Amino acid sequence: MPGVGMTLRTSAAQTDALRRQAAVEGRSMQAVALSAIDEYIARRAHETKVDAVLERVVAEESGVLERLKDA
Template sequence: MTLRLSDEQTEALRRRAEKEGRSVQQVVHAAVDEYIARHDADEEVRRLGVAAVRRWRAVLDRLGE
């Protein structure tokens, strides 16, 4: 895989890695892991929301009256 960043992104990433005492690669790996985890959690929340609406449809309809 090749990741092309702008010069500004590359420099910001380098500075962040230096501040954290980690390599650029370690910071990128952590960022990708965090992105995936966050989006997986968002999908789970949406799934649970849909299930709750289905389960409580009658109650929600009565509350809306």
């Protein structure tokens, strides 16, 4: 599936940092930016799953948690 075009406006400092990182990694600025986006999305998806599991455990184990709190 072909990529969808998008314009990303960065500050001068962000562009310089991206350019330096790309040079260090021997990759294009686009490749580094896309990798950063992928990592961000994966991290946020993981955090969302962890939050959902935590909410479920707290709800299901509220009695145990109350007893532990009072112990």
